[in-house]
Amino acid sequence: LRTHQWCFILFNVLLFHALLFGADLLEEYFLRSLPLSYTDAKVLEIRERARKLDTDPLKANLSKSYTASSAGACSHQEVFLLVLVCSSPENRTRRSVIRQTWGNVTDAGGYAVLTLFALGKPASVITQLEINEESQKHRDIIEGSFIDSPTTQTQKIVMGMEWTVTFCPQARYILKTNEEMFVSIPSLVGYLLSLTQLEDIYIGRVIHQAVPDRDPASPGFVPISQYPDGFYPDYCSGTAFVVSQDVARKVYVAAEEVPISVPPDIFVGICAKKAGITPIHSSRFSGEKHIRYNRCCYKFIFTSSNMKEDELFKDWREISDGKDCSL
Known part of the structure; x- marks a missing residue:
């Protein structure tokens, strides 16, 4: 040449x-959002309550709160990243695909990773029996005592936070994601290890100035009585976001004062604001976008949305080949 x-x-x-x-x-x-002030008395109260949170009563209500708890999944190990995958009860095949691909990572650079599935109860008795069998086999199911439906997804988020602070308090970071996502665990762990800020971590693809849905006919309808402001606070897209253990505690404590009817990702954002936590933006989280596959790109990004099952198998096999990406 x-x-x-x-x-x-x-x-x-x-x-x-x-x-x-x-x-x-x-x-x-x-x-990047401007940092919030900790001088507000209510913020300070929530943060102090989170610091002193007593989880013994939560453990005592185990049978009331969970149909399947996997309470011992975190025992006897120091978990660096706990991954909570929000799943629909009927999607047994999808959970199997995740277990065989990115959810199969249990160690990233010497740091322990644990992947669990969060779901509510199915309406079908047959499906429940299948979940019981799945839970017994894999020990990775957290099933709440509520019926899983579009209107209980916020309840599922609260359950995940409650389970985390109760049964996995040693997990340094928690990734909440959905079952249609691809997650590059090694890339994400590498990024988290580079952080110098150790507390108040709430990171994902940040949504700014979202407007509440005031249409009574809409599934996402939020009445003014539930949330009177014209805009939501900044929040991370619910497709995937990471919080530190202290944020999980603060969100769980603040959740008592936030209407459960608010969409789940916005619910977390409101709780975070009440606790004086500012979301951190990273475009390596795809949000609801599907990122066109490229091996080196998928080694760099954290997530890609709307993944088909055959795509997950193929893409995971290619990026796990051990080859580096370089000029």
Whole structure:
């Protein structure tokens, strides 16, 4: 190749990396929310209650709160990243696919990772029997005592936070995600290890100035009596976000004062604001977007949405081949 051809190739390689990494840094800089003040008396009260939270009563209500609890899943291990996958009771096949792909990672760079599935009770007795069998086999099901439906997804989030602070208080970080997602566990763990801030971590794809749905005919309807403000506070997309253990405690405590009718991801954002926690934006979380597959890209991003089962198998096999991505 001639000199000008080599220059052209080099320029395109540098441009690709500038767009890949530079856009992420710029987006995080411009979309970073301003830190909240801890001088508010209510904020300080919530943070203090979270610090002193007594989980013994929660353990005593085990049979009332959970149909299947996997209470011993975190015992006798220091968990760096606890992954809670919100799943529908009927989606047994999807849970199996996750167990065989990205959910199969139990160690990332020497740090322990634990993946569990959070769901409510099914309406079908047959499905419940299948879940009982699945839970006995894999020991990774957290099933609440409420019926799983579109209107109980916020309740599922609260259950996940409650389970975390009760049965896995040693987990340093908690990733809440959905079953249709791809998650690059090694990439995410590497990022979390680079953080210098150790508390008040609430990170994901941040949504700004979302407007409450005031349409009574809409499934997401939130009446003014439940939430009177014109905009929601900044919050992380519910497709995937990470919180530190202290944030899980603060959100759980603040949840007592937030209407359960608010959509689940917004519910967490409101709880976070009440506890003086500012969401941190990272564009490596895809939100609701499906990222077109590229092996090196999938090694860099944290999540991609709307993944088909055959895609998960194929993509996971390719990015797990041990090959590095380099110029």
